[in-house]
Amino acid sequence: MNLRASEGPRQPEPTPELNELYRSFEDELLVPLWTEIGDLMPPSPRPQAQAHTWRWANLLHLAERSGTLVPVGRGGERRAIALANPGLGGAPYATPTLWAAIQYLNPREDAPVHRHSQHAFRFVVEGQGVWTVVDGDPVAMRRGDFLLTPGWRFHGHHNQSGTPMAWLDGLDIPFSHYVGSGFSEHGPDAVEDHSTPALSRSERLWAHPGLRPVSQPGSSGSSPIAAYRWEHTDAALHDQLELEAEGHPGVVEAGHAAVRFTNPTTGGDVMPTIRAEMHRLRSGVTTAARREVGSSVWQVFEGAGAVEVGSRRWDVERGDLVAVPSWQPMTITAGTSLDLFRFADTPIFESLHAARVHVDGDHS
Amino acid sequence: MNLRASEGPRQPEPTPELNELYRSFEDELLVPLWTEIGDLMPPSPRPQAQAHTWRWANLLHLAERSGTLVPVGRGGERRAIALANPGLGGAPYATPTLWAAIQYLNPREDAPVHRHSQHAFRFVVEGQGVWTVVDGDPVAMRRGDFLLTPGWRFHGHHNQSGTPMAWLDGLDIPFSHYVGSGFSEHGPDAVEDHSTPALSRSERLWAHPGLRPVSQPGSSGSSPIAAYRWEHTDAALHDQLELEAEGHPGVVEAGHAAVRFTNPTTGGDVMPTIRAEMHRLRSGVTTAARREVGSSVWQVFEGAGAVEVGSRRWDVERGDLVAVPSWQPMTITAGTSLDLFRFADTPIFESLHAARVHVDGDHS
Amino acid sequence: MNLRASEGPRQPEPTPELNELYRSFEDELLVPLWTEIGDLMPPSPRPQAQAHTWRWANLLHLAERSGTLVPVGRGGERRAIALANPGLGGAPYATPTLWAAIQYLNPREDAPVHRHSQHAFRFVVEGQGVWTVVDGDPVAMRRGDFLLTPGWRFHGHHNQSGTPMAWLDGLDIPFSHYVGSGFSEHGPDAVEDHSTPALSRSERLWAHPGLRPVSQPGSSGSSPIAAYRWEHTDAALHDQLELEAEGHPGVVEAGHAAVRFTNPTTGGDVMPTIRAEMHRLRSGVTTAARREVGSSVWQVFEGAGAVEVGSRRWDVERGDLVAVPSWQPMTITAGTSLDLFRFADTPIFESLHAARVHVDGDHS
Amino acid sequence: MNLRASEGPRQPEPTPELNELYRSFEDELLVPLWTEIGDLMPPSPRPQAQAHTWRWANLLHLAERSGTLVPVGRGGERRAIALANPGLGGAPYATPTLWAAIQYLNPREDAPVHRHSQHAFRFVVEGQGVWTVVDGDPVAMRRGDFLLTPGWRFHGHHNQSGTPMAWLDGLDIPFSHYVGSGFSEHGPDAVEDHSTPALSRSERLWAHPGLRPVSQPGSSGSSPIAAYRWEHTDAALHDQLELEAEGHPGVVEAGHAAVRFTNPTTGGDVMPTIRAEMHRLRSGVTTAARREVGSSVWQVFEGAGAVEVGSRRWDVERGDLVAVPSWQPMTITAGTSLDLFRFADTPIFESLHAARVHVDGDHS
Structure with missing residues (x-):
């Protein structure tokens, strides 16, 4: 009824x-x-956004063209090209709440310093050589890393290598724009610190398991960790599958490991509006169909498989992106061992007591 | 910059x-x-929504016409007419997040029972005679009362009097629609309990100052109080102005008393997405210009004055409604003693660490 | 095992x-x-404290004698006589965590101003005429009222009437003493404001059901309400029993109404270490045997009955006090309609994830 | 005054x-x-407990003697010898709230399985070869490791090596005993799983920096991490001192690094009643005198120096233990690079809004 x-x-x-x-x-x-x-x-939710897939090969090709034709600098701020969901009237929104873009930086280029209340992250599907400098702390970007720029931190990027680099940017721009909560401000036109440390200072203070510096008590809405390194993510996923093989709990469902990036001051999501996770499926696994209130974007990190959202189905491979609207059932099938990065707006709904999840066959 | x-x-x-x-x-x-x-x-936020005023006299006239021409029943569900912000393309949204409508019920009419995840309230600027039945609890509606229907409670209305009644409905429909979080369900076509108690059971359990029933521990996202009665609101405002006159703190600013309706299980807002308040200005007072992240709707309850939002200014009187977009400076001038009801989406921003307020001349 | x-x-x-x-x-x-x-x-807990009863008639008699023999003033601070649990080696502790005393003030007497980090309340089983002045706010004390002095508020008392007055003081002195958390400080030797308002300013700001002053946002560990008046407590208990008679939920168990005094900024207990409640039993009702981690003290407010704790049983009447050690089963039988005030250290255990309750026959 | x-x-x-x-x-x-x-x-707090020092050499000697004379088994449960604060009348309490003991296990010995609501940890100042099995998960104990047994987990220990092993046990037994909140239960007489994995399953799931398993949402009062390994603690301390040398914030004060062991589901302390930290002082550093509400116990992990509490002063070296009563000023001087483990009852006071800290010379 x-x-x-x-x-x-x-x-x-x-x-x-x-x-x-x-x-x-x-x-x-x-x-x-x-x-x-x-x-x-x-x-039940009948979102205007549609499920859709963007191919990394195409994104990368157009980003490279932009690298030739479009300078980076004050005003335009970033050489970023956003996914525009076909259901959202041409707006640069991957979903009603989430922005997803490929950003591209040529060798020796700087992206100018600014800050905004919108929360941002970067995820590196391939490449390295760029440092993002967040409130003065240079953060190396390498394949598999998940990097944070929570709201109102000054940040710029610089490419110290001899090759261009492209990566995924995720923000809550559409949400902030819709509800009217966004502020922004320019900083210096060039990044001031071009040093290239392997680890950011934030990691040296905060990225030790189960430990926090006594000098920094209290909790904050966003994580103080600027970089979640691939080696840790990979190890955590590996351990879950190994525990499963030994007969112990840990995976989300059979053959499906998943870790969530968290704010060590709360145990909750990394930023107030964005959840981020990495998933690993054993080859041959098909996940249970799952619906969630809220929308998400997935990117294949490694391997190949197929993604089904509602009545649509796509074969996907490294770098491909999929937008999943609210309450659409989603299933993933792993053709090989398959690693996927996911980000979602779930924290909004959990904070507002509006989260709902339905998993096919789950009667718990 | x-x-x-x-x-x-x-x-x-x-x-x-x-x-x-x-x-x-x-x-x-x-x-x-x-x-x-x-x-x-x-x-800073540059909302598409515009400041706008709707006149109660016009609303009431059109609601009465609708009362003649449009039946209430299953399907259409409610004889409610929504404010459509001129900046939002004709959508029935007072602001990007808030729904505001006049609802109208003829003598002896029932509005059918349904429930939805969207949070709702009613505010009665004049009249009485309708009971809203919320999860089986009949709640009398009288002038000055603020009445809650938090998400997912079954509810219908019935007019037991010989005269029509109109009131203000407020919901988070636009927000829920935009982010894709809404669920709904029909209940019985007619209200099953037509009794007319002066107080709801929820009030008898919960509306005692500083007290809660031991049988109902814990906290919930929405208030268990179905009705906040005018006599209490009026007394609280009266006491604040009296304390001010005696030289004690309590008012928001000189000559400006204000109370917030709260959830007694948390001390916070009545519902996860909606803040509601009643304000009282002494005659002659002009409030400081105030900007807030997020949008709000004001309704004059009693008295007359002027409202200024950004560069717009309107004289307002009983029942008139004003939509205030995000970050627009607002000032109210009281021509008489002036009571205003206000609702806003602020809890969304407070939950997501995105709230900001600027008050002219406030350097605290 | x-x-x-x-x-x-x-x-x-x-x-x-x-x-x-x-x-x-x-x-x-x-x-x-x-x-x-x-x-x-x-x-399971095997407390050193014992169940014990003190008779109000005896307490009052000795308080009156003290009123003749012992002055009130700086140094001794209060004419208060504390219950000393027979299991606790003569210490002035009703239970390991709770202090309970009769305090007595002669006509026109002042108790000097001081403050301490220990949390305090007063409960008035009979009499009136004293005002307790808390951080400058005079609070009338009348039969049935529950009055707060949260930690670190300056406070003194003055008797404005022509008759002596006695009341119950409750504090967390034993807990604070044991764990070493207590601070204290003297204020003026005499109360500075001898005015006698019917309501404190705190009530005029805060004691309106479901409402809070917009000028005082946020939450605090202790309630801002200085007085919970008997008329509200009585009405809330009356409503619960009436709802029960009409077939609706609300009471704790058959014939047993109960309200908890709460902090309107959180919905939780009035102070971080002390829970306070008022209970009303219909004549003839016997409560289910109940054990709780933590200790409590009960005082009969009106009526007569019997209290059973473990293997002990006492007939009780107006003013009589009973100490209940941790995890001892307690049952109350109402010989008449019976009102009881209760205070307990439960918030300590709920805050520290150590609360446990067992009710005989409750398999939920 | x-x-x-x-x-x-x-x-x-x-x-x-x-x-x-x-x-x-x-x-x-x-x-x-x-x-x-x-x-x-x-x-201000005038605790009965006294500052006192116990020498590891003496403890170890007596533990070895006990190893010869006292069997481990059902009934006595553990070969543990507790510090008895000289101010607490001979009770086995290091402070009013904290238990600290040396526990000793001979080669091939088992300590039988039980569980209790009291929270426990182990800290290993030297040695290895024992596994503690917590709810079926074998946890290796090695020098520098901090190991958790939160309340109500079944646990037993077994020594798999050819040499005896001694370690520090910390619990909240005195607090639980005083307030009457303790429950306990026997499990099997022998540990059932004598396997010897290098890492516990809990670590494989939870001890990855900033990551949590998606399969285990929500938060719990105690940390799910059973072992905090020395290599991580050491690295975190090393990084803080290195950051200081580079001119960046991170240390508590000049030359004084400190990390707190945390619950990754909340960012707070590892257990509801116990805080645990590791401190490292550069050689020659003297800490500012610091007072805190609540008591603590320190153990030297590596190096030598002097500890001053109130008017007492002791030279200390590896393994030595110091009890610090509430509100006593404490200063540490490092004769060499000095590592100290600390545990305290601070979470009790923070939960109950009773925490206070005073640091000499700190006027922030």
Whole structure:
């Protein structure tokens, strides 16, 4: 039973008086509920965003072209090219809440320093040689690393290597834009510290398992760790699958390991609006169909397989990206051992008591 | 300094190659950041919603017409007419996140039972005679009362009096619709309990100051109080102004008393996405200009005055409604003693560490 | 199965070498676990405190005698006489964590101003005429009222009436003393404000159901309400029993209504270490036997009945006090309609994840 | 100004009537406040516990003797010898809230399985070869490791090596005993799993920096990490001192690095009642005098130096233990590079809003 008959709610017979009334509504900037309720309040989320896939090969090709044709500098700020969900009218939104873009930096280029209240991360599917400098702390970017720029930190990037580098940027720009919460500010036009340490200072303070510096008590909404290194993520996924092989709990479901990047001051998500995870499937595994309130974007990190969202299905390989709208059932099949990075807006719903998850066959 | 030059970020010279690149972006459902950043990430929120006023007299007139022409029943569900912000393309949204509507029920009419995950309240600017039945608990609606229907409670209304009644409905429909978090379900076509108690059971359990029933421990995201009665709200406002007159703290600023409706299990807002307050200004008072991240809707409850939002200014009187977009400075001037009801989406921003407030002249 | 055999853990055969070892332990300020474990870590709490009853008539008589013989003033600070649990070696502790005393003030007397980190409340079983002035706010004390003095607030009392007044003081002195967390400081020797308002300013700001002043956001560890008035407590208890009679939920168990005094900024207990409640039993009702981790003190407010704690049973009437040690089963039987005030150290255990409750016959 | 004159509060002149009154108090199990207030409510904590030092060499010697004379088994449960603070009347309490003991296990010995609500940890100042099996998960114990057994987990130990092993046990037994919150239960008489993995399963799931298994959402009062390995602790301390040398923040004060062991599901302390930390001082450093509400125990892990508590001062070296009572000023001087393990009851006070810290010369 739901609030919407298949063809919309039954309406009163049209009459001249009713038409006159409806014209008056328009004149007064009013809209009746009874004509709109089916769209506004469906039995379950019916998002305008669509499931869609973008190919890394294409993204990378266009980023390289942009590297030739478009300079990076003050004003444009970043050579970033955003996924535009086909259901969202051409806006540069991967989903209604999430921004996902490929960013590209030529050898020796700097991206200028700014800060904004929007939360950002970078994920490196391949390459290295760029440092992102966050509030003065240079953070190396290497394949598999997940890097944070929480809101209102000054940051710029510089490529110290002889080769270009491309990576995935994720932000909550669409959410912030829609609800009207965004602030921004310029910093220096060039990055001031071009040093190239292997580890950021934030990691040296914070990225020790189960430990925190006594000098920095309390909790913050965003994680103080600027870089989550691939070696740790890989080891954690490896350990989960090994535990499963030994007969112990740990994996999400058979053959499916997953870790969540967390804020060590709370144990919660890395930033108030963004959840980020890495998943690993054994070759041949198909995940249970899962629906979640809220939207997400997946990127294949390694391996090949197929992704099914609702009635759509795509074969995917390294770097390919998939946008998953709210409450759409999703299934992944691993053709090889398959590693996937995922980010989602789930913290919004958990904070607002609006999270729901449905997993096929799960009656717990 | 901000991310957007007045005429948008400086762009690369258009060339055939660049045009070709931009066409490729479109083909691949991509959008470059460097052409959009001014809109997406302004120095401070630049909402699409506009400040606007709706006159209660007009709303009531059209609601009465609807009462003649449009039946209430399953499908359309409610005889509610929503404010459509002029900046939001005709959608029935008072602001990007908030729904505000006049609802109207004829004598002896029932509005059918349903439930939805969207959070709802009613505020009664005038009239009485309707009971809203929330999960089986009949709640009388009287002038000045603030009434809750948190998400996923079954509810219907019935008018037991011989006169029609109109009131203000507030919900988070636009937010829920945008982020894709809404669920709904029908209940019985008619309200099953037409009794007319003066107080709901929820009030008898929960609306005693500083007390809670030992049988109901723990906290919940929404308030268990179904009705906040005018007599208490009025007394609280009266006491604040009296304390001010005696030289003690309590008011928000000189001549400006304000109370927030709260969830007694947490001390926080009544529902996860909606803040609600009642304000009282002494005659002649002008409030400090105040900006807040997030949007709000005000309704004059009693008295007359003027409201200024950004560069707009309106004289307002009983029942008039004003939508205030994010980060727009707002000032109220009381021509008489002036009572105003306010609701806002602030809890969203406080939960997500994105709240900001600026009050002119406040350097604390 | 438990860690203690009935006669203590089996011990190694005593030998000269063992005796020598035990002497060495003593020399080095050491104690072996294996001789003590039965006492230290029993299968369930085996408190040293005992269930005990103190008669209000006796307390009042001795307080009156003290009123004749002992002045109130700086140094002794208060004419308060504390319950000393028979299991606690003569210390003025009703239980290991809770202080309970009768305090007595002659006509026109002042108790000097001081403050301490220990949390305090007063409960008035009979009489009136005293005001307690808390951080400058005069708070009238009347029969049935529950009055707060959270830690570190300056406070003094003054009797404005022509008759003496006695009341119950409750504090966490024993807990604070044991763990070493107490601080204190003198204020003026006499109360500075001898005014006699019917309501404190704190109530005028905070004691409106479901409302809070917008000028005072945030939450605090202790309640901002200085007085919980009997009229509200009585109404809340009355409503619960009436709801029960109508067939609706609300009471704790059949014929047993109960309300908890709460901090309106959190919904939790009034102070970090003390829970306070008022209970009402219909005549003839016997409560289910209930055990709780932590200790409590009960005082009969109105009516007569019997209290059973473990193997002890006492008939009780107005003003009588009962100390209930941790994990002792307690049952109350109401000979008449019976109102009881209760305070307990439960918040300590809930904060530290150590709370446990067992109710006979409750298999939920 | 404080509540206690140096010789106690001024008392009324003794008279026959007063003596008679005081006798009546005793008869009725009552104690007047005015004779006791100086002890009960001093201006700042005046703990009964004393600062004291125990020498590891002595402890180890007596533990070895016990290894010869006292078997380990059901009933006595553990060959553990507890520090008995000289101010606490011979009770096996290092401080009023904390238990600290040396535990000793001979080659091939098992300590039987049990569980208790008291929280426990082990810290290994030297040696290896024992596994503690916590809810079925074997946890290797090696020099420098900090190992958790949160409340109500079944656990036993077994020595798989050919040499005896001794370590430090820490628990909240005294606190739990005093407040009456302890439960316990026997498990099997012998450990069932004698396997010897290098890492526990808990570490493989949880001890990856900034990562958590997606399969285990939510938060718990105690950490899921069973072992905090020395290599991580050492690296974190090393990094802090290196950052300091480079001119960056991170250390607690000049030359003083410190890390806290945390619960990765909350970012808070490892267990609800116990804080644990490791400190490293550069050679020659003297820490600022620091007072804290609550008590602690320190153990030298490596190096030599001096500890001053109040008016006492001791030279200390590897393994030596120092008990520090509430609010006593403590200073450490490092004769060499000095590593110290510390545990404290601070979480009790932070949970109950009673924490206070004073650092000499700190005016922040």
